[in-house]
Every structure is written in C-alpha cells, then in structure tokens.
Amino acid sequence: MSLSSFASLVAFGLVLLGAAIVQVGVVPAIFLDAFGAPVLPVAVLAAWAASRGVETTWAWAVPLALLLGSVSEMRAGWFVLALIPTPLLVAAIRARTPTIPTTMLAAAGGAVAYVSTLTLAANRLPLLSSALDATMRGAVLTALAGLVVAVALVPLRPRERGLFRS
Numbered sequence: 001m002s003l004s005s006f007a008s009l010v011a012f013g014l015v016l017l018g019a020a021i022v023q024v025g026v027v028p029a030i031f032l033d034a035f036g037a038p039v040l041p042v043a044v045l046a047a048w049a050a051s052r053g054v055e056t057t058w059a060w061a062v063p064l065a066l067l068l069g070s071v072s073e074m075r076a077g078w079f080v081l082a083l084i085p086t087p088l089l090v091a092a093i094r095a096r097t098p099t100i101p102t103t104m105l106a107a108a109g110g111a112v113a114y115v116s117t118l119t120l121a122a123n124r125l126p127l128l129s130s131a132l133d134a135t136m137r138g139a140v141l142t143a144l145a146g147l148v149v150a151v152a153l154v155p156l157r158p159r160e161r162g163l164f165r166s
Helices: 003-025 040-052 058-070 076-083 085-094 099-121 125-130 132-156
Strands: none
Touching: 003 040, 003 058, 040 058, 040 076, 040 085, 040 099, 040 132, 058 076, 076 085, 076 099, 085 099, 099 125, 099 132, 125 132
C-alpha cells in the first residue's frame, strides 16, 4: 500500500467517524423521527466503497461500530451487522453500474438494512412496519447524502496516471 493510499484511507476513516458523531449528536436534534433521518455513516460508506473499492471499507466497520455502540445502549456487534449490508450492496451493484447510481442505491438499501437491523436488535420489529413511510424517507435522504459525498469524492477517485492518460 502506497503512502498516498494509506493517507486517503486514514482520511476516509476520520470522515466516517465524524459522520458517526454527527449522526449521534446532530441528526436526532434536526430530525425528530428517527426512522425518517438520514444515516450519514451509511452514506459515507456507500460513497467510498463505490468510488474507491469495497475492500478498503471493511477496515473501518469495527471502529465505526465501536463508536456507535459506545454512545448507544445497544452492543457494538449490532452496529457491525447493521453496517455490513452497505458494502455488500456496493459489491453487488458495482459490476454494471457507474459510481454515482451505485452509491445512491447502496446508500438507500444500506439505510433500510441499518434501521431494520437496529429495530430488530431493540426487539421492536412491529414498530418498523408502522413507520414504513418514514423509513423510506430516511432511505431517500441517505441516498441524497451519499450522492453529495460521491460527488465530493470524484476528484479523489483512483485513475491511471501517465502522459497520455486523462
């Protein structure tokens, strides 16, 4: 691993942990409905995995889950299970789809998986079915947040360097 790719991986981790802190502190104050809120860590994971590769996202799943679990009454393992579907969705979609649509689809699906997993962990699964419209609103907002992050990552995407390559 080169120094620049290591530095970008560390920068990604810091942005991801920052998104988790914002998710825990600011998002509940803005969005009173927890099901309708965007899931910022999922949006960042989806955008990074779609633009830089799924293999670089796994390293940050556990520290992210530990941070989210430390400020929640749920165990960190549930957060790991809630975050795993996002890179898996990117891997499934990425083969045939460009980066931006992949990010949005994976972020929306990852948000639904995240909310569903944590609702199941809290033993409140009937609550999920009654809040289906709010869950879909949260998925759309997460997809839009993923779009913003993916567009911000476009200049940082890996590409071949050379005299006659763009």
